[in-house]
Amino acid sequence: MGTAELSKAPGDDRVTRTAVRRSTEAPDRDIPARGRVAAEEGGAARAQSSYRPLWVEETARRRRLPDPVRTAAVRAVLIIAVTLLQAMVAFLCTMAGSWLAFPMVISSVVSTVVATWGAVDVWVTRQVWNQRNGVVSTPSSTARALRRERRRLRRQEKAAVRTQERIRRQGGAGQLSHP
Template identity: 65%
Template sequence: METARRELWVEEPVGRRRMPDPVRTAAVRAVLVTALTLGLATVAFFCSVTGSWLAFPMVLGSIAGTIVATWAVLDVWVTRQVWNQRHGVVSAPSSTARALRRERRARQGQYAEARDADRIRGSRGSGHGRLSRA
């Protein structure tokens, strides 16, 4: 009887690439701040219902937390935009950046071929490019 051995870890292709580290850090920060704010809002609600003296400070904390959470979410958006701007655009089939890169690569290839041809032609000629005249 033959038993198939199952692997402990199986790699599966992911539909999307991983977020860049600064964007992921900002996203984690935003999630934590938002969770804390929701917790504060819940405590503020229950303190208000019970008539506790903590209701007012908790409501103020919830308002401040909402402002900070909004700032954190905007930070994720800005960090993502800055990352995309510094590290290249996301190329779509209709992107002009892709065509420009393709043209630049073609020109660089032509320049390199011309440079190599000049070196080859120059080394057979009158001794230009040699270290000694021996």
């Protein structure tokens, strides 16, 4: 993959176009990559720059959480963050001897109860989702073999029925004897 760069030499009105090759082998932007070729253009040697990508796409190791579970998890994280903030403010107000210390301690206790509810809500939502939508399971090799055998038998039965139907439609043509 490459791009084109426009460059202008100082004191020269001419604009030159240089092709740039991008390589993923460069360990860093300020360290030259292996295989970099110098391009001769207008008598001046220009080194082609090579950059590594900012990130590399990787496949997800785990499946994405279902929407209801993810919503409950985000809600719980926000509640827990507010609770920690309130607890910190309550502590600092207590250390400073502020009149706000008592209301903040009370609100921190209430927020702790709500944060616990939020964490339990994530767990319950996940369990309910798994119960309603089922859990993806991998069948054992024996179950797979049994299913394969049943499928083969069904295909044979369907083929036999189709053959009989074709014979009936032809009115017995091609048979040596009629039953």
